[in-house]
Amino acid sequence: MLLTVLAVTSLFVGKYPLSLDRLFSGDVYQWRIFLTLRLSRTVVGVLGGFTLGVAGFVCQTVFRNPLASPDIIGVSSGASAGAAVGILFLTGAASVTACAFAGALLAMILALGLSSLDRSGKHQTIVLAGIAVHSLAQTALMLLKLTADPEQELAAIEYWIMGSLNGISLYSIGGNLLLSVLCVLALFLLHHQIVLLSAEEGEARMLGVNVTRLRLLTLLVSTLAVSSVVSLTGLISFVGLLAPHVSRMLIKSNKSGTMLLSGLSGGCLLCAADLLARSVAATELPVSIFTSLVGAPFLVALIIRGRRQC
Numbered sequence: 001m002l003l004t005v006l007a008v009t010s011l012f013v014g015k016y017p018l019s020l021d022r023l024f025s026g027d028v029y030q031w032r033i034f035l036t037l038r039l040s041r042t043v044v045g046v047l048g049g050f051t052l053g054v055a056g057f058v059c060q061t062v063f064r065n066p067l068a069s070p071d072i073i074g075v076s077s078g079a080s081a082g083a084a085v086g087i088l089f090l091t092g093a094a095s096v097t098a099c100a101f102a103g104a105l106l107a108m109i110l111a112l113g114l115s116s117l118d119r120s121g122k123h124q125t126i127v128l129a130g131i132a133v134h135s136l137a138q139t140a141l142m143l144l145k146l147t148a149d150p151e152q153e154l155a156a157i158e159y160w161i162m163g164s165l166n167g168i169s170l171y172s173i174g175g176n177l178l179l180s181v182l183c184v185l186a187l188f189l190l191h192h193q194i195v196l197l198s199a200e201e202g203e204a205r206m207l208g209v210n211v212t213r214l215r216l217l218t219l220l221v222s223t224l225a226v227s228s229v230v231s232l233t234g235l236i237s238f239v240g241l242l243a244p245h246v247s248r249m250l251i252k253s254n255k256s257g258t259m260l261l262s263g264l265s266g267g268c269l270l271c272a273a274d275l276l277a278r279s280v281a282a283t284e285l286p287v288s289i290f291t292s293l294v295g296a297p298f299l300v301a302l303i304i305r306g307r308r309q310c
Contacts, residue, residue, distance in 0.1 A: 003046065003264055006271040010042040014278055040170040043177065045271040048165075048229040049239055051180045053266020054187055055222040056240030057247070057259050061198045062215055063127070066302065070226040070240040073126060073219065074133030078107025079230045081137045084144040084157045094172060096160070097231045101176070104227035107133050112216060126219065162286035163234035165274045176228040183225035184263070187218065191259055194218055237288040238295025239269050245302070269294070 011034065012018045018038065022030045055070040063072065071077070082103020086096035114129035141157075148154040187194070193214050205211055230236065246269075247261035273290040 003267045003271065006268055006275065007042050007046050010045060010271055010275055011038050013275055014038065015284075036170045037168075040173050041165050041168050041274070042271070044165055044168050044173055044229075044232060045274050046267045047177055047180060048233055048236075049243075049267035049270030050263035051184055051225045051229050051266070052236065052239040052270070053243030053247075053262040053264070054184050054259055055226045056242075056266065057244040057262040058187055058194055058218055058222045059240070060244050061194055062218055064198055066245065067241070067299070069238075070222060071235075073111040073130035073223065074107040074137055075104045075223050075226055076230060076235050077134045077137035077141070078110075079104040079227065080157075080161050080235065081140045081144065082106070083160045083231075083234070084141055084148075087153055087156045087160065088144060088148055093167060097172065097176070100160075100234075101227055101231035103137070104223070104231060107137055108220070108223040108227070110136075112220065116216075126215075159286070160234045163230075163236045163288040164277065164284065164286050165233055166278070166284050168232060173232060176232050180225045180228040183221050183228070186221050187225070188259065190214075190218060190221075194259075233287070235288060236270065236291060238291045238299075239266050239273075242266075242269060242291075242295050242298055245298070 012020075016033060018030055018034055023034060052070065056068075059068040059070055059072055060066055062068075079100040080103070083096050083100040085103070086099030090096070090099065111126065111129040111133045114132065115126040118125040145154060145157060148157060197211065197215060197218070226240070243266035244258070244262045246265040247258050251258050251261060269291060270287070273287045273294075276290045277285045277287045
């Protein structure tokens, strides 16, 4: 219900407000804004947040770590470096989106390839590989920034990294959203096996789970889903981290509904942050400002809570 309210509000709130009266009267300009910009932005807010929430649940379950997030294997850094390449050497928003997606995929392939060199199958290997890929991508990003024009290109890179739903249109979202929907459906089909990964590896193997193969498969699918979103929106902080915790607070377990509620919570977080980003100031602010304002205190509270339980 909350997500529905936020989605409907998102359709009508913005620098150019829309009204039902003018839409029903056939105002061509209002319909053009509604269909081309506002509807696509709302769809990305709902489905993008849902995807990040589900991917966050998968990562925290697979790694058995409440602080894990979808960018744990360097996807966000790879997307940032790819977007910088698109901004510097190509033209058009579609080129930047394609380069960001390619950078995220390259980072994922490199991290999973490095982790496969260790035959022990421990999930810590994937985390270490992700740290290495993250460092490599950050180095590439810094080198690209050094070659950027400080007045235009560097500002565009920094704005992309901060994340925003501004500029999303009906003509740029089709392939990305289709991929994210397919990946999320695949993760729901694998839900039972994903939950088994939250057990100790020995117990999961006794239950007939090929832990190494299943872990790589779920990480591959969730990373593809996240890549399809962040290549459109830029980097969105904390949604994948917060949404699973919100769902567990409500359900108190990892039951079948927890993954679904994680997605719904992610959609609510991203839609609410986007509404604030476009309405609290004269100019539109990056979405990550508002997700970080919620996420950073929550992360501190989570760490303090963990210490008290120890």
